[in-house]
Amino acid sequence: MEKQPRILVSQFMLKNRVFEVTLNRLFLTWKELNARKKRVSGSIHNTFKVGFCLAKVLHRTRGVTSGSHCVPVSEIIAVQETEVDNIQTKDEGKWQKMSQKTVETYPYAFTVFYVERARQHRWRCGNVTFFCSDGLLRQQWVQAIKEQLSLQTCRPKHLLVYINPYGGKQQGKQIYEQKVVQLFTLASISTDVIVTERANHARDHLKTEADLKKYDGIVCVGGDGMFSEVIHGLISRTQTDSGVDQNCAHEKLVQCNLRVGIIPAGSTDCICYATIGINDPVTSALHIIVGDSQALDVCSVHHNDTFLKYSVSLLGYGFYGDILADSEKKRWMGPARYDFSGIKTFLSHHYYEGTVSFQPATDILGNPRDKTKCRSGCYVCQHNGQLFSEEIRDESVEGGVSENEDEREWKVVKGKFLAINAASMSCACPRSPKGLSPAAHLADGTTDIILVRKCSRLNFLRHLLRHTSKDDQFDLTFIEVHRVRKFKFTPKYCESEDTDVKDVRKKLFSQICRDHPACSCTSVNSNWNCDGEILDHAAVEVGVHCQLIKLFARGIEEKAGV
Numbered sequence: 239m240e241k242q243p244r245i246l247v248s249q250f251m252l253k254n255r256v257f258e259v260t261l262n263r264l265f266l267t268w269k270e271l272n273a274r275k276k277r278v279s280g281s282i283h284n285t286f287k288v289g290f291c292l293a294k295v296l297h298r299t300r301g302v303t304s305g306s307h308c309v310p311v312s313e314i315i316a317v318q319e320t321e322v323d324n325i326q327t328k329d330e331g332k333w334q335k336m337s338q339k340t341v342e343t344y345p346y347a348f349t350v351f352y353v354e355r356a357r358q359h360r361w362r363c364g365n366v367t368f369f370c371s372d373g374l375l376r377q378q379w380v381q382a383i384k385e386q387l388s389l390q391t392c393r394p395k396h397l398l399v400y401i402n403p404y405g406g407k408q409q410g411k412q413i414y415e416q417k418v419v420q421l422f423t424l425a426s427i428s429t430d431v432i433v434t435e436r437a438n439h440a441r442d443h444l445k446t447e448a449d450l451k452k453y454d455g456i457v458c459v460g461g462d463g464m465f466s467e468v469i470h471g472l473i474s475r476t477q478t479d480s481g482v483d484q485n486c487a488h489e490k491l492v493q494c495n496l497r498v499g500i501i502p503a504g505s506t507d508c509i510c511y512a513t514i515g516i517n518d519p520v521t522s523a524l525h526i527i528v529g530d531s532q533a534l535d536v537c538s539v540h541h542n543d544t545f546l547k548y549s550v551s552l553l554g555y556g557f558y559g560d561i562l563a564d565s566e567k568k569r570w571m572g573p574a575r576y577d578f579s580g581i582k583t584f585l586s587h588h589y590y591e592g593t594v595s596f597q598p599a600t601d602i603l604g605n606p607r608d609k610t611k612c613r614s615g616c617y618v619c620q621h622n623g624q625l626f627s628e629e630i631r632d633e634s635v636e637g638g639v640s641e642n643e644d645e646r647e648w649k650v651v652k653g654k655f656l657a658i659n660a661a662s663m664s665c666a667c668p669r670s671p672k673g674l675s676p677a678a679h680l681a682d683g684t685t686d687i688i689l690v691r692k693c694s695r696l697n698f699l700r701h702l703l704r705h706t707s708k709d710d711q712f713d714l715t716f717i718e719v720h721r722v723r724k725f726k727f728t729p730k731y732c733e734s735e736d737t738d739v740k741d742v743r744k745k746l747f748s749q750i751c752r753d754h755p756a757c758s759c760t761s762v763n764s765n766w767n768c769d770g771e772i773l774d775h776a777a778v779e780v781g782v783h784c785q786l787i788k789l790f791a792r793g794i795e796e797k798a799g800v
């Protein structure tokens with residue numbers, strides 16, 4: 239077949255007007271040739287139904303000026319030849335068939351589907367249909383656009399999808415079928431879908447059974463808990479395949495190559511919200527289709543040299559641990575369980591004693607009190623990621639852990655805490671759009687430890703309320719925040735080798751309450767909330783693994799659509 243020219247320029251009809259349409263390696267543009275020409279009634283409009291109606295073209299695309307449009311090739315979803323006979327145009331608010339005259343004059347059409355930016359970081363699938371009188375010209379254009387799309391090698395072709403039918407409002411299956419399937423089909427993505435039948439089904443399948451070579455990525459439909467399952471399966475599988483022992487807290491873990499996409503259908507959806515800017519299934523599906531990639535830090539959590547869990551968002555002891563433990567009993571309430579347990583936990587006002595030790599990350603760019611935030615293409619993440627990989631290289635040359643790391647000073651904070659939170663990312667979510675640590679980075683190799691010391695209910699409420707306003711939630715005397723690469727927590731009432739938290743509670747409960755006759759405390763230790771899962775131990779050792787996994791995301795874009 240004849241080789242396509244590098245740039246295609248042709249004239250096509252659109253909205254009954256003539257447009258000059260240009261395609262090069264980077265952009266598809268269309269520009270009205272005679273902008274003043276009056277619109278003829280019954281004209282062709284570029285919003286219409288083709289099979290199923292994806293979305294109205296709202297002319298919100300970046301780079302749109304009046305009569306001129308520009309779509310990056312990297313944001314084209316698909317191109318299709320269009321049957322002119324079946325096209326319905328929207329005119330004066332009503333769907334109408336195109337006039338016979340137009341059909342006869344311009345019987346050849348093709349439709350381009352592309353990403354449109356809407357409000358609050360939402361993406362939608364827009365479309366535009368060009369009409370012409372020459373069948374060969376249409377064929378040449380469709381072919382050329384398809385060729386450009388085939389050069390987008392970062393796009394996934396075959397995906398493994400896990401759906402949690404019980405997450406959030408139990409809508410996972412419906413959300414996937416009604417909002418995602420048609421987009422994947424349009425983008426020629428094939429899928430193997432597994433609807434989970436029990437907790438840890440996805441994790442175990444990934445860990446031992448799934449033939450990962452077959453896929454270009456994994457998609458999970460659910461909340462943060464479901465995402466956690468998927469990355470546990472994927473990280474464990476990658477380490478096993480590479481002979482790395484997860485139980486060794488100081489071992490360098492091997493990065494996972496397969497990207498993971500999250501179709502939000504959970505209760506908090508913090509990971510999706512903080513990496514894309516919104517928890518919206520269509521937006522997530524489009525980020526998967528265009529083949530976005532965002533690296534993510536992962537914390538490993540160990541107890542006495544035994545691996546417990548990984549965390550990518552919140553590791554919270556005290557307040558958020560107690561909320562989670564209480565809310566698990568109220569799953570039937572759906573996402574509202576967190577508000578209910580939140581108020582209950584706030585009123586109970588428990589504090590916990592213990593020691594937090596950490597190595598402050600001093601050699602990196604960024605600080606938890608920064609005003610600038612982690613955004614798409616973040617310089618801080620790139621810089622610190624580079625620094626981190628250089629350190630790792632040096633270590634492997636010398637063999638063993640670098641001296642620098644061991645020599646770094648450990649800070650020790652002892653006290654009574656309402657909450658100890660480690661946020662590896664902002665933890666932005668619909669409840670708090672700026673998150674627990676607004677300046678935290680997705681991929682800088684660090685986590686922000688937020689210590690909330692014992693204070694009055696009123697002061698704690700002030701701190702909580704500031705998560706929902708512009709005020710600085712760290713600018714309070716009882717709050718400390720540190721950016722770290724590693725930390726340890728030791729509860730005052732330590733667990734012995736073989737006992738778990740429940741045994742400790744039993745053992746110490748009587749003694750504590752003898753010491754404080756008026757106290758209403760129910761437990762001496764809290765639980766760790768690890769991305770929405772409860773850990774079995776209170777004493778933990780945590781290390782950050784810089785950019786261990788990758789998501790189908792690009793970080794939050796600086797400027798959203800109008």
Ligand SMILES: CCCCCCCCCCCCC/C=C/[C@@H](O)[C@H](COP(=O)(O)O)NC(=O)CCCCCCCCCCCCCCC
Pocket residue numbers: 461462463464504505506507508551552558561562576577580581584665667669670673674699702703705706767768769770771
């Ligand atoms: C008074 C208003 C205070 C608003 C404070 C909001 C801070 C919210 C920060 C939330 C960070 C969430 C980090 C992510 C955690 C998720 O991994 C994890 C699992 O998600 P999944 O169920 O989708 O699987 N989710 C959670 O652990 C849920 C945390 C929910 C926190 C809700 C907090 C509500 C607090 C209400 C306090 C009310 C005081 C009222 C006084 C009269």
Ligand SMILES: Nc1ncnc2c1ncn2[C@@H]1O[C@H](COP(=O)(O)OP(=O)(O)O)[C@@H](O)[C@H]1O
Pocket residue numbers: 401402403404405406407433434435436437438439459460461462463464465467503504505506507770
């Ligand atoms: N088929 C299933 N039945 C019961 N639990 C499941 C199933 N699939 C996954 N889970 C578990 O459900 C929990 C919550 O899932 P998630 O999708 O995060 O919803 P939510 O955001 O409402 O917590 C996770 O711990 C996950 O392991």
Ligand SMILES: [Ca+2]
Pocket residue numbers: 535662663678679680681682683684685
């Ligand atoms: Ca981080």
